[in-house]
Amino acid sequence: MLEDEKADLHKQIALLTKKVQREHQIKLAAEKLLEEKSRELYLAQQILEDNLLIIKNRSEQDIALLHLKTRLESVLLDFTQMFLKQHLSGEHLQRLVDELADIEHIHSCRLILTTSDGSLVNGRFIAGSPTSWQHETTQENSCQWSDEGHQLSVIIKGSARHIGALQIELNTPKTWQETIEKQLLLFCDMLHSAYQRQALLNRTLEEKRRAEYSERTARDFVAMINHELRTPLSGLLGSADLMRDTQMTAHQQQLLKTMHQSGELLEVIINDLLDISKMNAGMLKIIDTKFSPEQLCSMIQNIFTTKTAELGLAFELTFDEHIPARLLGDPDRIKQLFVNLIGNAIKFTDQGKISVKVDWVQEMFHFTISDSGCGIPKDKLAHIFEPFVQVNNASNRPHEGTGLGLAICKLLVDEMKGEISLESSEDEGTQFSVRLPLKATDDTEDVTVDEEMDVTLERLTVLVVEDSEVNRLLISMMLDKLKIKPYLVNNGQQAINFLADKPVDIVLMDCRMPIVDGFEATRRLRHSGYRQPIIALTAGTTTLEIDKCFESGMDEIINKPYKLIDIKRVLIKWYQRINQPSG
Structure with missing residues (x-):
């Protein structure tokens, strides 16, 4: 009985021992597996931390690159608007390189301009503290980096040749180079456009200046030719007009008629040529007045x-x-x-x-x-x-x-x-x-009419200021028909001196004379307080010349060639005005 129990006990101990051994082996295997997994987890964590560090560094670089790109775009926009509104100048270009050199990561900036147009800005504009500049690139359509990768040079292309280069010195990762190149190409395009616009503006201003000079020359020529043609024509027609009242044979009358008709035809031709010239030059204007x-x-x-x-x-x-x-x-x-x-x-x-x-x-x-x-x-x-x-x-x-x-x-x-x-x-x-x-209009004042042509003018005192001897003689003879004995002087200075001692009722003043012309003489007389009527004798028919007469202080104009009826009408008009009762 005891031996059976003992044998059973030994079996149970043996089984328990085997179980303990299996559990120990399992424990050892589990510990070994745990150790392996822990090692793997550690390695995975190390890789994750390394990757996170890489991502962090890349994010910081991307943010820095984005900030650089944003600053460059802001400067580009500001100067694009400036160059659209203002003339291109050395001051503006220096401000541009100063702004670029002030951007983070850019240490210095140089702009080189070598245009063939002398009217545009040329030269070198530098900002920052460059170590040493590489020579500017001459390769078309390219951006050139220095060997160390710290300097970038971009050419500024013109229509036929490049007009300069934009260079910057900076310290940035190589991964940024493509973005920086694109930004600097935009700056070069802006500078090229600004130079094209300024060149066009300069050409336009020069063409405008030439056109204005041409217009002034044409205006002066028309005024000069107007005077030079009408002055002798005035003598021709006026003399023919006065000769009609003299005793002549039938043959002489026929010759006079032919001369007068030829003179009138010449006047028509001169008027046509001068009118078309004035119209083409924009010098002839319509002057509205009341008339019947x-x-x-x-x-x-x-x-x-x-x-x-x-x-x-x-x-x-x-x-x-x-x-x-x-x-x-x-x-x-x-x-x-x-x-x-x-x-x-x-x-x-x-x-x-x-x-x-x-x-x-x-x-x-x-x-x-x-x-x-x-x-x-x-x-x-x-x-x-x-x-x-x-x-x-x-x-x-x-x-x-x-x-x-x-x-x-x-x-x-x-x-x-x-x-x-x-x-x-x-x-x-x-x-x-x-x-x-x-x-x-119902207003009847200042209407052009031929009235009171029979007024007596013999008591009227008249000073004629005329440098042409022919015209002085002609006007004197015309006034003689009106029973007026005029005083005669040759230029504006003589008129001023004469009127200082002997005032007259009316002054007939030629406009173009040597020494002192009619415009200046009238201005001086008005400034001195002279108030009597001054009538311009002029060949000028343009609005500018007519305005010049009135601006100088003249009261009315008689155009060449002179006609007795025109002189009489003007004298009657002003004779009536100066003799009107005051009040």
């Missing part, structure tokens, strides 16, 4: 009735009673339209009739000139208002002229915001129609 259309048309009828009768032509002018009594416009230019168009009709009408119809249509001053002449061929109609166009350009054409009359009419009508048209059939005649938007 009925009196204007009466004057036109008086001018052409005799002339057409001498040529065997009938002339008829009808004036609509509904036209306002007073209109606001330029009567001299409207008269010029009538004269040019009627003169053109007479020129091309060998027999038959010239008809002028004047009326008021839809608040517009409207007139038509019809003739029974040769008409205008269809192929000429489209170009008839162009300068120097003639229906017949042959050297043996029967009708003389400059071909400017209709061109001037078109320019005048356009300047007055009106319309001009024509209808014509070859061998049947032509009709021109003109419509002008003139304003009606």
Whole structure:
């Protein structure tokens, strides 16, 4: 019994021993596995920490690169706007390199400009403290880094050749180079655009300066030629006019008539050439004043009735009673339209009739000139208002002229915001129609009229200031017909000296004279307190010259060539004013 129990006990001990041994082995295996896993976990943690450090470093670099890129873009935007608003200057370019060198990571900056245009800024602009600069790149379409990778040079391309380079010295990772290159290329594009814009602006300003100089030269030439042509013409026509009242044989009268007609033709040609020159130079303006259309048309009828009768032509002018009594416009230019168009009709009408119809249509001053002449061929109609166009350009054409009359009419009508048209059939005649938007006015003051022409002027004292001996003689003879004995001086200084001792009622003052001209003499007289009327004697017909007369203190203008009726009208007007009772 005891032995059986003992044997069982030994079996149980043996089994327990085996179990303990297995558990120990399992424990040892588990400890070994734990040790291996712990080692693996440690290594994984080390790798993770290393990767986190790498990511952290990269993030900081990306943030720094983004900050650099943002600063460069901000400077680029600021200077792009500046160069669009202001002239390109050395001061602005120095500010640019200063701004670039002030950016973090950029130690210094150099801008080199070598344009061939002398009107643009050239030179070297440096900011910061560079160690030493490499030579600028000459490779087209490239950015060049130094061997150490601390300097970048980018060329600034021009239209045909590069115009310079932009260089920076910096200390940044190589991974940033591509971004930095792109930013500096944008700066070079901006500088190229700024230089192109400045070059264009300089050319435009130079062209404007040349145009203004050309305009001044043309204006001075027109004024000079106006004076030089009209002064002798004034002597020619004035002398012919005065000779009419002298005793002459029939042959002499015929010669005088021919001389007078030739002079008038020359005056028309000169006026046409000067008018077209002034219009092309923008020097002729419309001067609106109040006038009587009925009196204007009466004057036109008086001018052409005799002339057409001498040529065997009938002339008829009808004036609509509904036209306002007073209109606001330029009567001299409207008269010029009538004269040019009627003169053109007479020129091309060998027999038959010239008809002028004047009326008021839809608040517009409207007139038509019809003739029974040769008409205008269809192929000429489209170009008839162009300068120097003639229906017949042959050297043996029967009708003389400059071909400017209709061109001037078109320019005048356009300047007055009106319309001009024509209808014509070859061998049947032509009709021109003109419509002008003139304003009606009830004001009857300052209307151009021929009244009180029989006023006695013999007590009027007049000083004539004229450097031309011919014109002095001519005006003196014209005034003699009005029973006026004028005082005569040769220039503005003599006029000032004369009037200091002997005031007169009216001064007739030539504008262009040696020593002291009429403008300066008038200014000095007005400044000294002289208040009597000063009438300009001038060949100038441009707005600028007319304005110059009035700005200097002159009261009215008599244009060359002088006519007795014009001088008489002006003298009567001012004689009546200076003799009006005060109050």
